[in-house]
Amino acid sequence: MTYDIFEQSLEKAKKGLGSAPASLRFETYDEGLSVQILHIGPCSEEASTIARLHNNFIPENGLKETGHHHEIYLRDPRKTEPEKLKTVLRQPVKRV
Secondary structure, X not given: OOHHHHHHHHHHHHHHHOOOOOOXXXXXXXXXXXXXXXXXXXXXXXXXXXXXXXXXXXXXXXXXXXXXXXXXXXOOOOOOOHHHOEEEEEEEEEEO
16 A cells, blocks of 8 residues: 555545544554454453464464564444454564
8 A cells, every 4th residue: 555545535535434543544554474363252362362373373383472463453343243344463483
């Protein structure tokens, strides 16, 4: 995504949703090698999914965390039942 596309998206969304929050920003990530897992269900139950990623998958595959994990929300929590929420949990890693 380029900054131009970001601005176009904001303008389009503004028509139906109003102004974007002041905290919204365009940012790029250059995190390199990463692992990710899809969590299905409420955010309050993400801990066990994150634990599987950090305590099992990462060490079992000779990897080490290199930064903070981040989340990508695939469904709007305001419009989706909690048990149907989908979140990608992504963790930057390096080989050890």
